[in-house]
Amino acid sequence: MQERPKLKLITTQDGSHSLMREDLNETYHSFHGAMGESKYVFIEQGLDWRAQQGNSESLKVFEVGFGTGLNAYLAAEWAVKKEVTIEFHSVEPFPVPRELYEQFNYAQSEEGNQLLQKLHDVPWDSLQNINDHFSLVKYTSTLEEFRSSLKFDLIFFDAFAPSKQAEVWNLENLQKCFEMTNARGYLTTYCAQGQFKRNLAAAGYEVETLKGAMGKKEMVRGLKF
Template sequence: MQSKIEIIKTEDGSHSLYIPDMKETYHSTHGALRESEYVFIKNGLDLIKTSNEINILEVGFGTGLNTFLTFLESEKKALKIYYQTIEPYPLEENIFSALNYPDIIAPDKSRYFYDFHKAPFGEKVQFSEEFVFQKHFQKLEDLQLKPELIDLVYFDAFAPSKQPELWELGNFEKIFKWMKSEGVIVSYCASGQFKRNLKSAGFFVETLPGPPGKKEMTRGGK
């Protein structure tokens, strides 16, 4: 996808990736770890109330940070999770193996972080009694899922100015159909057009205080 990717350190000490060609980072420079914990765990996963399996769709896998944090939550809280993620541009091993997330979050679980990256595309992999993982080597526009399957969507694509095709109304209409009643979608993004597209697709939309360094974030509900 890109000719060069640089590893950078964000304000909370955790790494992110910078793509010079796009002038874009994978995570907030104000704190990659803090952003993921706040947006996707605190304002996403922690809201899902079900005694059954929690079905999560992540757009897209990227550095694997959201996956790793969700896996650790499943271990800590005994949450049964089926986690699907899409990534048409996977990172090379020399990049993901140099990221410091395992060392600063859970060194004793570091092997899982690397195994998520190495997991074969298209296959369901049982990482623990609670956590099933499946990576799709596809773009969101090409993904097909069953209706009313998903409880929670982590929408963590690059910014609309960088990958506008991912933020088009048609994608959110598809996601709405895939989601169960009372399903939730969360994103770091708070752009007006994003929120209008969510509403047009059928979602109830909330604007929430953002993570450190960002004024707002968005959560939608079915």
């Protein structure tokens, strides 16, 4: 494992917090809006889309990059609101330190903030019950190192951009994701880079290019039939 990178708290244009990783000069979310991007790419085009297909069963979600926990937090709120049970698994080689996560402004209520803090506070590398509709495993691992025979219904692919971490978006990693995806499962990501889309198709997914979030032209959903 590499040395822990230096992180700085920033505020994006919709007022929600994100982090800047200084060695990569890369933010954890779109500068136009962390909350807006996560809600659109992972909740609307991920969880809501599944419900729109008529599927309201319990599901397992796998996330590449736990980071600020924003996607997990939004997914947990969604699960409670929709009364759908989610088992959420997320890999993260560099857990965010408490002095940063306790400042995050994602929650609109004290109850919401308790949920966000709980997602961060619970131990790593074991399944933790968060509430009646949401359980979580955070793995201190990269996607490359992650080994599991579990299968998932939905993958949130939320790594740093390919221009900063090309290796995470490579064919081998996407083949691993495809193997971990259930039939009729899918992957969503904010990224629509050409080489990534070719790798996604080569891994076996049917690639769907959608309108992007927060001023970005496109995003991608990969479907497994």
